[in-house]
Amino acid sequence: MKAVRAFAPATVANVSCGFDILGFAIDAMGDVVEVRERKEPGLQVVSIAGDGGRLPLEAEKNTCAVAIQAMLDELGKEVGMEIYLEKGLPLGSGMGSSAASAVAALVAANRLLGEPFEKKQLLPFAMAAEKVACGAGHADNVAPSLLGGFVLIRDYHPLDVIKLPVPEGLHCTLLHPHFELKTSDSRSVLRDHVSLKHSTIQSGNVAGLIAGLFQGDFELIGRSLRDVIAEPYRATLIPGFYEVKEAVKTAGALGMGISGSGPTLFALSKGEGNVQSIIDAAQQVYDSIGLGVDAYHSAINTQGAFVLE
Numbered sequence: 001m002k003a004v005r006a007f008a009p010a011t012v013a014n015v016s017c018g019f020d021i022l023g024f025a026i027d028a029m030g031d032v033v034e035v036r037e038r039k040e041p042g043l044q045v046v047s048i049a050g051d052g053g054r055l056p057l058e059a060e061k062n063t064c065a066v067a068i069q070a071m072l073d074e075l076g077k078e079v080g081m082e083i084y085l086e087k088g089l090p091l092g093s094g095m096g097s098s099a100a101s102a103v104a105a106l107v108a109a110n111r112l113l114g115e116p117f118e119k120k121q122l123l124p125f126a127m128a129a130e131k132v133a134c135g136a137g138h139a140d141n142v143a144p145s146l147l148g149g150f151v152l153i154r155d156y157h158p159l160d161v162i163k164l165p166v167p168e169g170l171h172c173t174l175l176h177p178h179f180e181l182k183t184s185d186s187r188s189v190l191r192d193h194v195s196l197k198h199s200t201i202q203s204g205n206v207a208g209l210i211a212g213l214f215q216g217d218f219e220l221i222g223r224s225l226r227d228v229i230a231e232p233y234r235a236t237l238i239p240g241f242y243e244v245k246e247a248v249k250t251a252g253a254l255g256m257g258i259s260g261s262g263p264t265l266f267a268l269s270k271g272e273g274n275v276q277s278i279i280d281a282a283q284q285v286y287d288s289i290g291l292g293v294d295a296y297h298s299a300i301n302t303q304g305a306f307v308l309e
């Protein structure tokens with residue numbers, strides 16, 4: 001019986017100013033999915049490790065199976081597969097947990113089928129899984145998890161996905177406070193309309209961030225991590241947000257924002273030199289409000305998802 005295992009990395013979506021259109025992959029963590037051929041048609045999620053028994057085994061609810069099913073529907077094939085998921089990412093964390101599962105499953109299943117799709121062509125299937133996970137088929141987690149590096153989704157209709165350069169030495173610290181925030185809940189606090197003033201500020205920062213990545217200008221990257229669209233509403237769901245932001249910037253971070261829909265926060269820095277001070281500064285704030293936190297730090301992952309040989 002043929003079997004393929006694949007890994008897909010965690011991701012930071014939005015990158016502050018790029019709501020639903022920017023994201024990057026991180027090296028520190030990810031999910032692993034093994035897909036095995038089976039005789040009977042249909043998908044079965046056989047086991048999930050590392051989720052504390054909280055994720056659904058039903059194929060129509062688990063992002064691994066939803067993504068593979070979307071791929072099989074496109075191929076018009078009735079194939080039988082068993083899915084074994086090893087969660088490396090905490091749930092509802094803002095580190096693209098639902099996306100990493102979908103992407104790892106797709107990369108494994110695609111290989112099992114003899115690679116009928118190029119990597120980039122797998123994106124719509126992963127987006128279908130995100131729709132099931134949080135009600136919105138956003139691509140800013142699945143695209144960087146699949147392709148690695150910084151990714152821009154210039155348009156959704158039709159999908160236009162562009163890989164951006166990763167300046168050498170750019171480093172990311174992730175601060176994951178000990179509580180869960182579902183993307184669907186964190187999206188529900190957002191407003192449908194954006195003022196002209198805020199639209200101008202936001203576009204300036206998206207353009208600044210992209211220019212900063214192309215020019216390797218760390219200061220420009222840092223001052224472009226500004227979000228006037230989602231952050232003001234989401235910050236109210238994340239205790240200590242503004243205090244942590246001030247503390248990590250004083251400790252040497254280029255800038256800080258909400259990773260995806262939170263509650264994890266991400267801080268970017270030039271090299272690893274300031275990482276311990278950034279973590280210590282954030283830890284002090286979380287201690288003062290009695291909230292536990294896990295800290296991770298990582299280079300930007302440039303490879304994206306891959307088959308584990």
Ligand SMILES: Nc1ncnc2c1ncn2[C@@H]1O[C@H](COP(=O)(O)OP(=O)(O)O)[C@@H](O)[C@H]1O
Nearest residue numbers: 062063091092093094096097098101133182183
């Ligand atoms: N394989 C999976 N991994 C993670 N979440 C999944 C998976 N399959 C379905 N889900 C659902 O997706 C939701 C979590 O996704 P989301 O709220 O976007 O959090 P995250 O930011 O961690 O991706 C949960 O409701 C969870 O039940």
Ligand SMILES: N[C@@H](CCOP(=O)(O)O)C(=O)O
Nearest residue numbers: 013020094095096183260261
């Ligand atoms: N653009 C989305 C990103 C959600 O990321 P996640 O890691 O929290 O799933 C949003 O901001 O809602």
